[in-house]
Amino acid sequence: MSDVAIRVSGLQKTYQGRAAVDGLDLTVRRGEVFSLLGPNGAGKSTTVEILEGYRSRDGGDVAVLGHDPAEATAEWKARIGIVLQRVDDLAQSSELTVREWVSSVAAYFPDPMRPDDAIELVGLADKRDARSSSLSGGQRRRLDVALGIIGRPELLFLDEPTTGFDPEARRQFWGLIESLADAGTTILLTTHYLDEAERLADRVAVINAGRIIEVGAPATLGGRATAAATVRWIGADGPHELTTDEPTRTVLELAARFGGGEVPELVVERPSLEDVYLRMIGGPE
Amino acid sequence: MTAELIGAATPARATDYRPPSLLSVYRVRAMVELKTFVREREAVVFTFAFPVLLLVIFGAVFGRQDVDGGVKFAQVFVAGMIAAGLFASSFQNLGIAIPIERDSGALKRLAGTPMPPSAYFVGKIALVAVVAAVQQVLLLAVGVLFYGLDLPDDGSRWLTYLWVGVLGISACTMFGIAATAFVKNGRSAPAVISPIAIVLQFISGVFFVFAVLPQWMQTVAAFFPLKWMTQGMRSVFLPDDYQSQEPAGSWEHARIALVLGLWLVGGLLVAVRTFRWRNKADG
Numbered sequence: 001m002s003d004v005a006i007r008v009s010g011l012q013k014t015y016q017g018r019a020a021v022d023g024l025d026l027t028v029r030r031g032e033v034f035s036l037l038g039p040n041g042a043g044k045s046t047t048v049e050i051l052e053g054y055r056s057r058d059g060g061d062v063a064v065l066g067h068d069p070a071e072a073t074a075e076w077k078a079r080i081g082i083v084l085q086r087v088d089d090l091a092q093s094s095e096l097t098v099r100e101w102v103s104s105v106a107a108y109f110p111d112p113m114r115p116d117d118a119i120e121l122v123g124l125a126d127k128r129d130a131r132s133s134s135l136s137g138g139q140r141r142r143l144d145v146a147l148g149i150i151g152r153p154e155l156l157f158l159d160e161p162t163t164g165f166d167p168e169a170r171r172q173f174w175g176l177i178e179s180l181a182d183a184g185t186t187i188l189l190t191t192h193y194l195d196e197a198e199r200l201a202d203r204v205a206v207i208n209a210g211r212i213i214e215v216g217a218p219a220t221l222g223g224r225a226t227a228a229a230t231v232r233w234i235g236a237d238g239p240h241e242l243t244t245d246e247p248t249r250t251v252l253e254l255a256a257r258f259g260g261g262e263v264p265e266l267v268v269e270r271p272s273l274e275d276v277y278l279r280m281i282g283g284p285e
Numbered sequence: 286m287t288a289e290l291i292g293a294a295t296p297a298r299a300t301d302y303r304p305p306s307l308l309s310v311y312r313v314r315a316m317v318e319l320k321t322f323v324r325e326r327e328a329v330v331f332t333f334a335f336p337v338l339l340l341v342i343f344g345a346v347f348g349r350q351d352v353d354g355g356v357k358f359a360q361v362f363v364a365g366m367i368a369a370g371l372f373a374s375s376f377q378n379l380g381i382a383i384p385i386e387r388d389s390g391a392l393k394r395l396a397g398t399p400m401p402p403s404a405y406f407v408g409k410i411a412l413v414a415v416v417a418a419v420q421q422v423l424l425l426a427v428g429v430l431f432y433g434l435d436l437p438d439d440g441s442r443w444l445t446y447l448w449v450g451v452l453g454i455s456a457c458t459m460f461g462i463a464a465t466a467f468v469k470n471g472r473s474a475p476a477v478i479s480p481i482a483i484v485l486q487f488i489s490g491v492f493f494v495f496a497v498l499p500q501w502m503q504t505v506a507a508f509f510p511l512k513w514m515t516q517g518m519r520s521v522f523l524p525d526d527y528q529s530q531e532p533a534g535s536w537e538h539a540r541i542a543l544v545l546g547l548w549l550v551g552g553l554l555v556a557v558r559t560f561r562w563r564n565k566a567d568g
Contacts, residue, residue, distance in 0.1 A: 074302075084390060087390030089386070095325055096321060
């Protein structure tokens with residue numbers, strides 16, 4: 001078994017003469033949580049849907065779990081799990097209960113989890129007999145995930161899974177994703193939330209205009225770890241700000257200047273993932 | 286616990302793929318369709334009440350009249366409504382339901398699983414079969430109880446009823462699935478599908494006695510399955526003397542089977558080639 005889950009090289013996709021994906025290269029290792037970041041229209045969803053087998057491509061080589069998704073077989077589909085970005089079938093006139101949904105999808109897979117276990121795992125045990133149309137948005141999303149993992153996938157696609165969640169629901173959801181990752185599931189996560197990528201992803205790729213700009217661990221992306229830090233404090237004459245490569249030395253000097261006491265409103269800041277990301281995609285700093 | 290449940294990383298997973306049996310997936314899909322249908326109360330009421338309501342209204346207006354050939358109008362009309370009911374529960378039902386499911390992403394979700402595509406259609410066919418069967422019983426009961434409908438009294442007529450019914454809904458099921466390729470989205474589906482159904486009902490001898498329709502209308506109707514289904518049902522419910530009123534002077538059983546069979550095969554070919562699991566807006 002290869003240690004690469006997804007390998008993409010030179011991926012091309014054109015819509016009406018406009019390149020949505022333009023020579024994209026990507027490697028996702030087995031067992032890693034890999035996040036795709038990028039503005040709307042950058043080519044994220046197109047790329048993911050090509051990997052999921054939903055869309056055809058115009059060029060390039062793609063191997064997902066060793067197979068070309070353009071020639072998807074049932075056997076291959078049984079090894080992946082898909083949580084789509086926008087589906088309304090759980091909300092729109094769906095009169096099936098949570099349990100009926102999960103059991104019915106389980107029946108399509110050769111070696112599924114027990115439906116009750118999947119429901120338990122996504123925290124819907126007390127909603128087991130509720131109709132999916134009666135669930136809240138966050139609960140429906142968790143049902144989406146239950147349906148995505150019911151087949152015990154080796155690779156799970158999560159396309160903007162927490163859009164519209166409140167902060168608490170998002171934290172709970174992160175816990176779920178972390179337990180899936182701990183269990184060895186390879187996860188490809190697309191998200192708009194940089195804190196989400198930072199918390200969950202082993203590596204992130206920033207995609208813009210159909211190409212990958214940079215790939216790295218969230219902590220080191222865009223030279224974050226070694227970038228100059230900003231030190232801020234309030235002096236006798238008002239707020240101060242200093243950009244430095246040696247923040248520790250600055251803090252020590254400040255401490256001495258304030259007689260070893262507290263430096264008022266002291267802050268040491270490295271560029272956040274958001275700062276780095278916005279700079280990469282050419283947005284406002 | 287999670288690791289054991291999910292077990293994704295276990296490299297020792299079976300190397301030879303053993304999919305769930307086709308039959309078990311078919312059964313699950315049939316249950317999904319039936320449960321969903323039964324729990325949508327408005328849809329249930331509409332599907333079953335509408336043809337019965339039409340039968341009551343037309344029966345109240347024309348019920349006491351006879352048509353040419355000394356036959357009770359009720360006999361002609363019930364035959365027509367039975368065919369129309371079969372058409373509605375197959376063609377109209379699927380032609381509208383499938384684009385809505387395509388819009389909601391239900392079909393896209395299914396396409397992302399290892400479910401064999403045929404299972405989706407088997408589920409729909411099971412739904413159509415059950416709906417049609419219940420509807421037939423209702424229509425026959427209302428016809429007998431309120432309009433003095435005479436049920437066929439020999440086995441060969443019931444046999445005709447069965448094969449015309451089964452072949453008819455099979456053809457119209459394929460016609461309905463094939464038609465969804467030409468429907469843009471769920472919102473426009475009723476606007477495309479319903480007029481086809483209504484026009485066909487008027488020109489195929491459901492509401493009016495087929496023999497009195499203008500020639501050109503009869504000719505147009507003959508291209509579509511509903512005309513042949515109503516004719517088949519007349520051969521079940523009307524005396525053989527009435528054959529003289531039919532365009533060909535006979536029930537034309539062989540031609541009914543031929544036309545419906547062609548629609549079945551043609552619809553299947555178009556459906557297989559054109560069926561989409563995502564709507565056009567989704568690329």
